[in-house]
Amino acid sequence: PAEVKEELIKKYPSKVARKRTKQIVINHPDPESMPEIGANVRTVPGIITQRGCTYAGCKGVVLGPTRDILNITHGPIGCGFYSWLTRRNQTRPPEETDENFMTYCFSTDMQEDDIVFGGEKKLKQAVQEAFDIFHPKAIGIFSTCPVGLIGDDVHAVAREMKEKLGINVFGFSCEGYKGVSQSAGHHIANNQLFKHVIGNDDTPHPEKFKINLLGEYNIGGDAFVLEDLLERCGIKLVATFSGNSSYDAFANSHTADLNAIMCHRSINYVAEMMEEKYGIPWIKVNFIGAESSAKSLRKIAAYFEDAELMERVEQVIAEEMAKVEEVRSEIRSRCEGKTAMLFVGGSRAHHYQDLFREIGMKVVAAGYEFAHRDDYEGRRVLPNIKVDADSRNIEQLTVEPDPERYRPRKTEAERQRLKEQGFEFSDYEGMMSEMERESLVIDDISHYESEKLIEIYKPAVFCAGIKEKYAVQKMGVPCKQLHSYDYGGPYAGFEGAINFYKEIDRLVNSKIWGYIQAPWQKNPEITATYAVK
Ligand code: CFM
Ligand code: HCA
Structure with missing residues (x-):
């Protein structure tokens, strides 16, 4: 690996x-010997990065999957479009007649004139027009x-229109360049949801075991599977x-007794703020992978310390695992020992490693x-993270216990008892402790480094996104998005x-990849080397 690193840079x-060199490390999984990795820093201009912008993290990622908040992009049409x-976030309104704005793309479609003379007037008109046509409960800008x-x-436009229309209108300062990546957009989205939506409805739920699932965006229908799973276990989502x-549901989410976090990167801020203000503890879960899903269900059941719930959870796990095993062992026999690489986002590069391990593949x-x-x-490592100017640019809310609604869900003694049983509150151990x-x-891998890695390792599969996909496949390696x-x-x-x-x-296991020849393999003249002075 040291030579590979050398080759990459x-x-x-x-x-x-x-x-x-700071962002490429050779792993050691033990905390004492784990190397420090450079992360959340600016991409070097000129490098082809996989990253997206702050607006993408806020509007596309966190608010994108909301069906009944009418989301208006204030900007040129490309951003909204x-x-x-494109993220394949799905939604299912309870009734045909219920609101679903996700099939629409709302934008002020800014033009040069608006840039020169200011776009606030156009934005107000857009909010008014959206309200007149759709009468939504809430509008995000x-x-x-x-x-x-x-x-x-x-924000001034949002305040004015909120007053005028009598519905909830809130804005997001998620200009694309605001942070070094999508990550800044997550934080901005978390802040505004916390300020403007969470806690607006105190209606209690009668169920015994109530949780929120944080950082699960229903890509390809994932959330539907989890809704069903939790329901079968008797857990109210x-x-x-x-x-x-x-x-x-957002407005009412502070009535839950536990926050279970899937994607730590995108939503840990909401979890932390809800604990401070309302006393709701959070735990990290991972429902990607059969073993991890079982472990996560057990962790939720353990939190509630209820024998009946634990039993029900075990039943569901046993039923499901029987189905999984049937498929897994056969597939494992064909995939065992093959290699994979994963370069994605802010959580999946970790979570999906479990699935590969379950079929015997090596990351x-x-x-x-x-x-x-x-x-x-x-x-x-949180206390040792240097806060640079780019991070300081993102608002950090100061949150205090709610005078009326703060209610710690566990007493100190209960927390202590659970901790002694090995239960972890507010913790995420990260990706490196689980890697070999x-x-x-490698953080923020560049296109050049990806190509080099593929040349050197020839992995059986490379996992990434749409921008990488076809470049990878032209090298004869399948790419899974x-x-x-x-x-x-x-x-x-x-x-x-x-x-x-x-x-x-x-x-x-498809033979097709072996037949693919990159253009330069067929036409060697394309490989002509440039003269470097
Ligand atoms: Fe979290 Fe996500 Fe991800 Fe993410 Fe994303 Fe995504 Fe992703 Mo694309 S919230 S960090 S900003 S799990 S959109 S659903 S797939 S990069 S790994
Ligand atoms: C985003 C969204 C994205 C892009 C995916 C990709 C997604 O970053 O704005 O590059 O293929 O999941 O849709 O991460």
């Missing part, structure tokens, strides 16, 4: 190489790069942030696009695990 100018359902540059005050979600290299050090090394020693961990699932899924829960095993089996 040796072509870079020395300044670039110095930067990249590209963030319109999202800033794009030009809006930040010309200084339109989306108050709100999901934000797969198959509704505005009312030789993995990395996130925009996660922070805690997602790699675990939350124990000497495997490569872990963002959109390439039209497939669901991949969550036990049912999802079975779907994923089958898909990977098809990909890595």
Whole structure:
């Protein structure tokens, strides 16, 4: 691995190489010997990155899956258009007649005139027009790069229109360039949901075991699988942030007794703030992988310390595992020992490793696009993370216990008892502790580094997104999209695990890849080397 790392950076100018060397590490899974990784820092200009922008993280990712908040992009039409359902986030309104704005793309479609003379007037008109046609409960306004540059005050417009229309209207300062990646957009989205929506409806639920699922976005129908699974276990899902979600469920989510976090990167802020304000503890779960799904269900049941619930959960796990085993063992016999690489987002590069392990495949290299050090090394490094100017640019809310509604769900003694049984509150151990020693961990991988890695390792499968997919496949290596699932899924829960095993089996055992010749293999003249002075 040391030689591979050397190979990846040796072509870079020395300044670039110095930067990249901090973001490429050789793993050691033990906390004492774990290397520090550079993360959440600016991408070097000129490098082809996988990353997206702050607006994408806010409007596309966190608010994108909301069906009855009418989301208006204030900006040129491309931003709204590209963030319109390309993520394959699904939703299912309870009744045909219930609101679903996800099939629409709302935008102010800014033109040069609006840039020169200001776009606030146009934005107000757009909010009014949307209200007149759809009468939504809530409207979200999202800033794009030009809006930040010309200084339109989306919050003032939101306040004015909220007053005028009598519905909830709120804005997001999520200009694309605001942070170094999507990650900043997650934080901005979390802040505004917390300020403007969560806690607006106190109606209690009669059920005994009430949770929220945080950081589950219903890509390819994942949330539908989990809703069903939790229901069979007798666990009431108050709100999901934000797969198959509704505005009312968000407003009421503070009545739940536990926050279970799937994607730590995108939503840990809401979990932390809800604990501070309402006293709801949070735990990390992972419903990607059959073993992880079982473990996560057991963790939720253990939290409630209820024998009947634990028994029911065990029953469901046993039923599901029997189905999983039937498929898994056969597929494992064909996939055992093959290699995989995963370079995606801020959580899936970790979560999907479990699925590969379950069919005997080996992860030789993995990395996130925009996660922070805690997602790699675990939350124990949080106190040592340097807060740079880019992070300081994102508002950090100060939250205090609610004078009336703060209610710690567990007493100190109860927490202590659970901890002694090995139960972890507010913790995420990150990706590196679960990866093999000497495997490569690479943050914000560049296109050049991906190609080099593929040349060196020839992995059986490379997992990434749409921008990488066809470049990878032209090298004769199958690429599985872990963002959109390439039209497939669901991949969550036990049912999802079975779907994923089958898909990977098809990909890595197909002969087709061996027949592919890259253009330069057929026409060697294309490989002509450039003269470097
Ligand atoms: Fe969380 Fe996500 Fe991801 Fe993410 Fe994303 Fe996504 Fe992703 Mo694409 S919230 S960090 S910003 S799990 S959109 S559903 S697939 S990069 S790994
Ligand atoms: C985003 C969304 C994205 C992009 C996926 C891809 C998604 O980052 O804005 O590059 O294929 O999951 O849709 O992450």
